[in-house]
Amino acid sequence: MSSLYHSVSQGDGSYAQLPPLPSHSRQSTSPAPPLPPRGLQHRSSSEADLQQLQENSLQLRNNDHGFREIIPLPRPLSMLDLAPQPTHGCLLRVAYQGVPGAYSEMAAGNAYPNCEAVPCEQFEAAFQAVEQWVVDRAVLPIENSLGGSIHRNYDLLLRHRLHIVGEVQLAVHHCLLGIPGVKKEELVRVLSHPQALAQCEHTLSKLNVIREAVDDTAGAAQFIAANNLRDTGAVASSRAAEIYGLEVLADGIQDDSDNVTRFLMLAREPIMPRTDRPFKTSITFTLEEGPGSLFKALAVFALRDLNLTKIESRPLRKRPLRVADDGSDGAKSVYFDYLFFVDFEASMAEQRAQNALRHLQEFATFLRVLGSYPMDVSIKACPTSQ
Numbered sequence: 001m002s003s004l005y006h007s008v009s010q011g012d013g014s015y016a017q018l019p020p021l022p023s024h025s026r027q028s029t030s031p032a033p034p035l036p037p038r039g040l041q042h043r044s045s046s047e048a049d050l051q052q053l054q055e056n057s058l059q060l061r062n063n064d065h066g067f068r069e070i071i072p073l074p075r076p077l078s079m080l081d082l083a084p085q086p087t088h089g090c091l092l093r094v095a096y097q098g099v100p101g102a103y104s105e106m107a108a109g110n111a112y113p114n115c116e117a118v119p120c121e122q123f124e125a126a127f128q129a130v131e132q133w134v135v136d137r138a139v140l141p142i143e144n145s146l147g148g149s150i151h152r153n154y155d156l157l158l159r160h161r162l163h164i165v166g167e168v169q170l171a172v173h174h175c176l177l178g179i180p181g182v183k184k185e186e187l188v189r190v191l192s193h194p195q196a197l198a199q200c201e202h203t204l205s206k207l208n209v210i211r212e213a214v215d216d217t218a219g220a221a222q223f224i225a226a227n228n229l230r231d232t233g234a235v236a237s238s239r240a241a242e243i244y245g246l247e248v249l250a251d252g253i254q255d256d257s258d259n260v261t262r263f264l265m266l267a268r269e270p271i272m273p274r275t276d277r278p279f280k281t282s283i284t285f286t287l288e289e290g291p292g293s294l295f296k297a298l299a300v301f302a303l304r305d306l307n308l309t310k311i312e313s314r315p316l317r318k319r320p321l322r323v324a325d326d327g328s329d330g331a332k333s334v335y336f337d338y339l340f341f342v343d344f345e346a347s348m349a350e351q352r353a354q355n356a357l358r359h360l361q362e363f364a365t366f367l368r369v370l371g372s373y374p375m376d377v378s379i380k381a382c383p384t385s386q
């Protein structure tokens with residue numbers, strides 16, 4: 001909600017939203033128009049209340065030129081200012097990485113219909129935009145069925161304090177885009193996001209083109225259009241073709257028609273875990289080095305019949321290597337230290353999930369719940385050019 005909005009009591013305990021105060025009442029330097037004498041004009045009760053409110057929160061004094069000057073006083077916070085979300089009017093602002101036409105923008109629209117999708121240059125910027133209240137949520141890719149994990153976002157999940165509040169699965173349908181009139185055989189190089197290039201490996205090998213990685217699929221299309229690059233193509237969505245005025249030279253070029261990217265919905269606050277619908281919980285932990293330590297950690301889930309949907313390991317950046325004595329001969333071994341990420345099918349409101357984590361805590365050297373959120377049991381379709 002804009003801080004210029006204010007609420008007025010309707011006399012029945014409820015409060016009405018009023019438009020911003022006129023700008024003159026917010027300036028301390030310009031002369032104030034004379035206030036109409038009370039009772040001379042017909043005013044509704046809410047207008048009267050508004051007048052009263054303005055008078056209460058403004059101090060009037062005569063300036064050097066004899067004009068009445070308004071000195072704004074801080075407006076008291078109301079319950080509406082403290083409403084947790086959305087923070088910008090009724091539109092939820094959702095950060096995604098890339099430019100309009102990126103798959104992440106479609107995922108944001110699927111996750112939060114009617115949201116205002118806010119493009120960000122890097123994943124890190126999207127995390128920070130939520131943390132700094134510039135936006136309300138972020139929607140970021142975490143894994144793809146063909147290309148695998150998006151490691152950068154695993155690392156950022158740990159570095160930042162956001163919570164996973166949902167997930168959305170999008171069927172990614174890639175097109176080869178070019179300047180209108182160009183044939184795909186004329187292309188010398190193809191630009192796209194590294195994940196998208198990896199998902200179209202076979203098609204691009206057959207085309208025998210140079211592959212160049214850029215920040216996002218739609219950004220590649222935008223770059224080609226802006227520079228009229230006739231020898232360069234982009235792997236991107238058909239929506240990106242529409243936005244940047246490119247032609248679809250080939251449609252559905254991903255190596256497998258089952259090409260699904262899973263996106264996470266991130267927020268400053270966690271959601272309340274529930275048990276009335278399928279939930280997933282994502283955690284991260286570290287373990288002591290030793291025989292069977294990962295086996296023991298995973299057993300806490302198996303013992304309680306908790307299905308694991310994902311396990312990922314990342315180097316522990318602050319302590320990537322550990323040197324240990326390996327016996328009496330003075331031999332030293334170097335161990336890599338890992339951080340594990342696990343997703344399991346259960347809600348933190350379930351006793352068996354709580355027991356599993358309590359059990360894991362007995363030997364994990366670090367444990368953090370990243371979020372407990374509703375499972376996306378559907379796969380959203382991505383628009384095609386047909």
Ligand SMILES: O=C(O)C(=O)C[C@]1(C(=O)O)C=C[C@@H](O)C=C1
Nearest residue numbers: 102103104141193195216217261
């Ligand atoms: O570049 C885009 O359009 C994105 O939204 C990024 C991204 C990714 O990071 O995996 C998203 C979905 C596809 O898997 C390809 C690229």
